[in-house]
Amino acid sequence: MARVGEFNFIDQFLKTQSAQAQSFHRQPYALGIGDDAALIPPSALGPDEQLAVSTDMLIEGRHYVVDVDPRSLGHKALAVNLSDLAAMGARPVGCTLAAALRSIDEAWLREFLEGFFELSRDFQCPLIGGDTTGLSAGASQVFSVTVLGAVPVGQALRRDGVRIGDDLWVSGMLGGPAYALSQASQQEKLNWPAPRLALGAQLRGIATAAIDVSDGLGSEIGHLLTASGAVCAARGESGALSAVMNWEAIPLSRDVQRAVDAQALDVNDARIFAVTGGDEYELAFTAPVQRREEIRGLMQPLGLELTRIGSIQGSNSQQIVWQTADGSAIDRATEARCQQPGFTHF
């Protein structure tokens, strides 16, 4: 981080921010932006906590459009990383931001940082370090965020803890981002994901495994089954794990449900948006059947819908099976469309 001119604009921004923002961002850390490395005080980690680290890159033209609202982009750059911490049941400790920028467009940057810092304040995740690079005129801008979190030792919500017989749950309502993408006028809605940190923290000790569904529900459930299936196989319990899913239970976001109600969208198409669409920052998690009431009890305090959408079975080969409420298979054409992979980088 020893670069001339680096983070001058962020320092400048922080200085002109409210006293509150300054005291939040600068005081709790003995040494943040401006030295070779940021130092995190020993008090940031509890005696029985361990560190969780996640990193994500947002690239212009790939993850966002050139004329994106910079404030929503700043929000999203941090939110996608906080969502990874949420999926581990971790509490945010701090973050770093590396930015490659074409030129210093102060108004644009101010808005980007406002979106970033707003979320950083809301979730107590101060920016502690960074790196900035200037780009030539034609190049794509890049933002790379790394978040550090703390989680009690042994209590992290991993991907490989799913057990045969577990329920499968998902938070929130799905399909909104994919539906919006199909409606050009609504693309703006993509960019305000709310990381489910409070849910992740509450699920420690209840959930057996968790993942965020940023690449699409179906594909992320596949990751849970793969990671946990290997563990089950090693224990000799089953060759693989499968998920038997309730097609009609998939929670649809308000806009999607409204379009279905108005007969502007077929309900199967809506559910396919919800199952295959990316850019969702809800959590999918598994838990023993006995924990159902406890999990339902989290909904009101969190102000968040939690829906039981399936259950886990041992099987010879890994599968996600979609059934209607009466236990019959959904039609083959729809099932085939659900098998589409989520967002793949290559």
Place this chain on the structure above:
Amino acid sequence: MARVGEFNFIDQFLKTQSAQAQSFHRQPYALGIGDDAALIPPSALGPDEQLAVSTDMLIEGRHYVVDVDPRSLGHKALAVNLSDLAAMGARPVGCTLAAALRSIDEAWLREFLEGFFELSRDFQCPLIGGDTTGLSAGASQVFSVTVLGAVPVGQALRRDGVRIGDDLWVSGMLGGPAYALSQASQQEKLNWPAPRLALGAQLRGIATAAIDVSDGLGSEIGHLLTASGAVCAARGESGALSAVMNWEAIPLSRDVQRAVDAQALDVNDARIFAVTGGDEYELAFTAPVQRREEIRGLMQPLGLELTRIGSIQGSNSQQIVWQTADGSAIDRATEARCQQPGFTHF
């Protein structure tokens, strides 16, 4: 990090690596690449240690050329970050790598990762997480590395500890990268920086401040004076800090000295390369006069030259003054060329 296909190629690479590499990279960390976040075990941080974090981005066309040796690029991507930890006196704990790649060119990536992992092994800094993004054909590749380090509480080598009367030292021999840049055929030499982690660790409790000189000696000394000058001013000791430098003491790298000896390069031009050139990963540090013998005693065990190049004075305004051995000023034209800023991103 919840991306489909992500880090498959790194997982693949690790699987085909030697058993040694695998056991180093996979065993010590309960959960590395492959979950939403990497978990660092509590044992990674000693009871009296705190965490240091640094992040840096390398962008094609900006920090390296398209036809760079991928192995040296992999080395450099990690080395520039380890150099920041060295300048804090920190010990590496782990790192994350976010990569934006045009396509999976397996041979290129294998070499990149070999360079990365070689350094990662040498300095016990395992890769614990990451993010990969696919780019379209014309886009510039980007690598963003974040390193985590551990340093005993209160012993980090910060930039703001310089005291009036301190000696100013630099490690190694300078000018090589800037001279190589001026000689097209030698550009390859830029890309194998050796992070001075052992030196940084030894300097804890001896040095009052340290910085890595990646943006050029002169400009980085300026950062030390600025950060520490503010602290001195707050203590009422002096309005600012200045560095009085010995022009003839600047340690020149072997290639540069050879060119001077062969009269292919003017000695003043050589020293200007050493003072203003970037891409140097040596440490500049300050220490009390009484510690000179102790510091000289580090050279042999570390196999590293340490040169006393100046001393710190209180002053009304911050300055770097270059003098010859007899205490007279260097000529104005040369001094003006030394004031050139180092590598600036904007």
